Amino acid sequence: MPALTTDSLNKPVTHLKGVGAALAEKLARLRIYTIEDMLFHLPLRYQDRTRITPMGAVRRGDEVVLAGQVSLADVVTGKRRALIVRLQDGTGSITLRFFHFNAAQQKQFRKGVLVRCYGEARPGANGLELYHPEYQLVQTDQPPELADHLTPVYPLTDGLTQNRLRQLISLALSELNKAEVPDWLPAELFPDLPDLKTSLQLLHEPPPDAPVDALSEYRHPSQRRLIMEELIAQQLSLLKLRQEHKHHKAPIFSSGQDLCQQLTDQLPFPLTGAQTRVISEINQDMTQSSPMLRLVQGDVGAGKTLVAAMAALKAVSAGFQVAVMAPTEILAEQHYHSFQQWLAPMGLDVAWLAGKLKGKARQEQLDKIASGCPVSVGTHALFQEQVEFCQLGLVIVDEQHRFGVHQRLSLREKGRQGDTYPHQLIMTATPIPRTLAMSAYADLDTSVIDELPPGRTPIETVALADTRRDQVIDRIAAACHEGKQAYWVCTLIEDSETLQCQAAESTFAELQEKLPGLRIGLVHGRMKAREKAEIMARFKANELQLLVATTVIEVGVDVPNSTLMVIENPERLGLSQLHQLRGRVGRGNQQSYCVLMYHTPLSRNGKARIAVMRDTQDGFVIAEKDLELRGPGEVLGTRQTGLAQMKIADLVRDQYLLDEVNQAAIRLIKHYPQHPEPLIQRWLSGAEQYAQV
Template sequence: MPTSTPSPKASRAPATKASAKKSGATKKAGPGKKAGLGSDQLAQPVTVLKGVGAALAEKLAKLRIHTVEDLLFHLPLRYQDRTRVTPMGAVRRGDEVVVAGQVALADVTKGRRKALIVRLSDGTGSITLRFFHFNMAQKNQFQKGTLVRCYGEARPGASGLELYHPEYRLVAQDHPMEMEDHLTPVYPLTEGLTQNRLRQLIHLALEELKKAEVIDWLPQSLFPNLPSLKESLLLLHEPPPDAPVYDLKDYKHPSQHRLILEELIAQQLSLLKLRQQHKHHQAPVFHSTGMLSQQMLAQLPFPLTGAQSRVIHEIERDIQQGSPMLRLVQGDVGAGKTLVAAMAALQAIEAGYQVAVMAPTEILAEQHFNNFTQWFTPLGLEVAWMAGKLKGKARQTQLERIADGAPMVVGTHALFQETVEFKQLGLIVVDEQHRFGVHQRLSLREKGQQGDLYPHQLIMTATPIPRTLAMSAYADLDTSVIDELPPGRTPIETVALADTRRDEIIQRIAAACHQGKQAYWVCTLIEDSEALQCQAAETTFDDLKERLQGLNIGLVHGRMKPQEKAEIMARFKANELQLLVATTVIEVGVDVPNATLMVIENPERLGLSQLHQLRGRVGRGDQQSYCVLLYHTPLSKNGKARVAVMRETQDGFKIAEKDLELRGPGEVLGTRQTGLAQMKIADLVRDQYLLNDVNKAANQLIEHYPENLTPLVERWLGGAEQYAQV
């Protein structure tokens, strides 16, 4: 029977003949048990399924599907109801429906865009099928009177409601119309893999699941009112026609609830396991007189804030213990985190150990290098430097200084390259940790291992982490918050203007710069392309140079050489440049107190936390500072919400909470945060009401079911959990 897209039911491959061996599932599995569902067949690679060769297996691997069991945990995003035919007269705009009717006409139109138009009627009404990609053989299928069943989304068109490129099937007049016997799942895909092919494979996996005795690594006693794992998987992949569609859509179905809880518990256990392993290691105990710290404080032109003093004492307690410190220090833009890190570093140095400070970008690393050099040189302390741009003799010199025991080493990810060897690393400070993978931080920790001793770790972030995320994303860390800004800071006034007022803003910049102040003009990301972003910055730079000929203007973007960027930034800091045109490379680490005006073009393209970071580049002195959000109309609903929040508050934690709500945890934390950005069914924003239950269940599992922990974590995180084994 001719068809454009076969229905999954009609084209299913027969189930594999290999029978699943039963494993004697239990509620509490012994330590020797395989970390799977309890069936040898389910633990097999996907290539045991009929029709899965090396090429298809490679595509599935991009979805983190390697075994038959992985297919079962590749869960639907949503569902389509193909179990019933909807009368055409009852179809409404936006409905996704199955309709069936006879062809009234089929014709090719040659307007602005060539299209095949097929008009169907079922006696209750009519609907049009529209195909922009077709051939004449396809057109000839639609003979007048032919019965056609099709599925698609109803949209308004020139001739009433239309289905664009629907899935369809020609139906014999004397043949009963076969419908799906369950809701049709829609899965996440990758290039080269279709929904129908993936549905076929998951159907084969479900046939194996039905024969298997499944191990529930989450004991039923923890959540007695929820269905079993096996029941949940079978229902979610093939919900019956009477399943509550709205509950499934809102992730409120008991079967979804069951799997969401299990995934969140697995994530929590993974981080608690990492913390537990870390606490079992030994670390150097820093006994210091505090002499260097006192000398440092004496040379500062300002006192510490109460919040800084509190966090310094929390760190002191940690580094005087015999187990490695693993502490996250959160502080809003300008709260003085680097100074807190410096005080911790001096205690390590006085105790005879080296300190490494790692930053995600060379601009930020250079800012730290300059700060530590300024603070430590008067104390007689050497500060070494390591970055990817160092080559030849200069690199070799720095490598030798580090190996010989330079007390303070500042750099980028180049610090954990194999050629870098420390003499006695006692403390690691990682800035903006979420921009590194967890494995990178642990690689640096391994470098500092001296016999049985591991270095202490201090993690800093200027991106406030909402409590919801902190509970789940950083369960392996102790947390300190610097919730107080240094005195004398004037709040930044934020205004939002349409880009039709661009000329007015340029005049305002000219006036401010002629008064001796400095300004930033930030060009944001265009279509996730660094090349286009840099091009936009260059175009803006040329335009502003033409229109502001009395000013010295600089340009910084991600494709410039690091040395070139550093020179421009140094000139801006020295007030040799009055205006700096930049991409978001200036998001962190740039400290120019004389800069009082920032223009952010197209702020709707950025997340709130990133906008907050950018805004924090001004307002660093005692002068009134301004941030102009120059948006392009019309703003989307999310765009309006972001702009409104930026105008209403400068509280980084409130901004982070709203950012989490608008963008989700993967974006807020950064996509390199292992595991969290790629949850299979859980969502930290939607499901945050479950986190207290998750924490309780995780602790009960640790206490009463320790043998279940590893298989439960491996089931949900797979290879992503390996960082916990370091």
């Protein structure tokens, strides 16, 4: 068993020389509270300031230390006024360019003065240039002041410079040298990796001969050691949450088959095999005395809402209430209508609660819920203080990654009675790649609805440059005149020159002018909820043929007669979001089309996204690619996951380690039960509230 960390590393950062309350506040924004936190604030990359590079050997993009004589210093005027300083060292010459300078600085650079500087070489008008390099004037007899190790570059926050942070970490390293650091990863688990203390020292101060390529690719043994430790800590925190959750009690729902059968009998179509399997998995969970915590993944149109309704009927038949929460009013309203359509014939009431409900109408719904209405559907309004449930037994959360953890917990707490909690069913139409599921959802049981209902026609996706806009408008006119409906999706509400996006309002006006015979509607996020609902209802009733919208229609809109979707500037959206939008068409048995109308020139990422959308409609393939292109923080949303704030690990880059990480976490719990908690504290202190609960 390792010795405890010495007190010096547990001390607050104010123990370090020069750290007062104001600086401590800035460090807290980086989750640095103690000296140990400072040591675990790891570099993003390194600069090599250990040697002077001959100017003749410098290549574009190199970050280098140069030393040479001033041959020319002059102020030039052009697009921007600049101080130009020409240096030479006998092997070549290079230009220093300063846009911000003063007269005293200009006088410093007299012809023949020796200068040592550091910066990145970029192509300029007359060869390579360094923009605003760090520099100092040196004497001819002065020995070169070069770094004795690679220079680390750290994540920063406002008001904190690299130099100040390096000074503080140097002080923390002095404390580390005097301390005995507990190694919570036993050596026998990873015999080929260096110990913790060695790894920290090397990563903050790599020797000049350290392999820069391995460090830049995060493949150095010292980096791997810390990556493993951080991923294991993340995994342990989720397994701990799962264990704690299992100790809670939950109501047992053993009946409900009659109501489920009634719902099945009234459906105009049979359940798919995948739906039947997932319903069975949920039923099994809800017959246990510990709370269900199950994530149901299903691609667009896979029938998740029906699966949720079957789960709700199990709870209702046992005498409990069900709360169904969705992130937007459009999606919540869609669920409300579906539940009402299915449950009303059985004599079951459904309450509706959203932010737009005011006054008497709102009070009526609150009274309904408080008096035991079986099912309540709504937005985050459901967990507000004045909402009271009689006996909440099941919480269903759709598109869960849009909610913060505290919002979901608030709803769960409303059903708490002593140590008894409601069951939780979490749904998403954004397939979670296996990589993320292993590390972000280790505390959840997962079900996948991997089968679409019969009769769905694949959507044909084409990509066109926005120079062919008029052809696309003609295609919309033709489809609508054939009795079909269409969407035109814009990524902004108002025009923006910088983003070069066609905005919904100007597009709406343009299409009204160019398509005078069509009935066109407009929906965007700044409209009042009632206005949005009215427009959506008219579109659903086929009173409108074309709907111009922002991405508010991403989820929850189901209009089978819509067969054409135009998405402007698709390069500005994530793949999963594009996939969700595309899923608004192709919901009937008619051939549907999605036009991705992009603006040139496309970035490499933009081209990759559009290629994936053209090549596949498999949500899991799209999710994996989205993860690769955007990273876990954006795919999951950063509000509810600490993954985006990892200190050194990266789920995409380090996914090859995940199987090893999962096995190590289980072995630690089994054979070293005193190690997990300190590991979690070391890596996740201040971030555990982001874990999935």
